[in-house]
Amino acid sequence: MRENKPYRDVFDAIADPTRRRLIELLAGSEEIPLHELTAKFDMGRTAVSKHLTILKEAGLVLDRKVGRETRYRLNAFPLREIQDWVAFYSKFWSTNMMRLSQLSEEKDE
Structure with missing residues (x-):
């Protein structure tokens, strides 16, 4: 795997409407915890996490742990x-x- 480079195509990552909505939500905020993102969708935490993983693989989302919570933010580059x-x-x-x-x-x- 390439160092510091995304390994998922950005076009593939934004092809899904749920992932585009996640990008919109993250664009309007500095960081959002996973539980807050999950509350915005009609799906479980695991499904939202999978979408966030795809966005992370494309370099569109960054995350950090704060205690037991994972917070996400947009990397629009x-x-x-x-x-x-x-x-x-x-x-x-x-x-x-x-x-x-x-x-x-x-x-x-």
């Missing part, structure tokens, strides 16, 4: 890969919207 990917393809949307606008103007004339 890996989301940059997704932002860059979307930005690359956004130029195609811009081009298509300009073409559509031009066609609309030509039709109106």
Whole structure:
């Protein structure tokens, strides 16, 4: 295994709606204990933990122990890969919207 590098693809990690919701919850707070995260879902602690593990494997979540409690926080840096990917393809949307606008103007004339 690679040192200090995530071993799960970030796209795979955010593919699940539950994991995207966990990211949203963690983005709004510095740290959240597992029991508080679990309370936000209609599933058990083990299921939430499994989702958090996948996010951890992708480098999106960091955790630390405080006594018997595990607290989680977001590491948004890996989301940059997704932002860059979307930005690359956004130029195609811009081009298509300009073409559509031009066609609309030509039709109106």
